Amino acid sequence: MQAWLRHLNELEVSVCRLWSRSGQRRWIRYPFAFISRLGDGVFWYSLMAALPLVYGLKGLQASLHMLATGGIALLLYKSLKGVTRRSRPCHHASDITALVPPLDQYSFPSGHTLHAVVFSSVAIYYFPVLAWILVPFTALIALSRIILGLHYPSDVLMATLIGLGLAYASLSAFI
Known part of the structure; x- marks a missing residue:
């Protein structure tokens, strides 16, 4: 792993520990696991x-x-994961537990967050009335990935920025 990623992991692992510990509480873990599961695609395909x-x-x-746009996001995040090969917090620190099984090996960027931001941004462009449900849902998906021990905060932050950039670029190209 690149030296800068090791350094970043060490900077963020304490936040991951704290949030992961909160996820040990059943009343936190189960709702966030459910939200994360919806973010696997069930919610988005139902919306489409x-x-x-x-x-x-x-x-x-x-x-x-x-x-x-989701297809482009898939190619983009899989490529980035293959290039960065950043280990997940649950693989980096033995005291952080993955509270749900990870869908793949690497952490950066968060695919759930990237897709949630892209899908929400595009849907809200067409139908602003959906913002009241999509914005909080997207934020909960992003939080769930950290609480469940699967991502670092920077994975989620960068996925958000990439998702916003991709959504904006697609709106410029498609509209």
């Missing part, structure tokens, strides 16, 4: 299916836009 039913052609356009 519902938009055309509720909003017609504009909903279909939004869903296709979300699908295309």
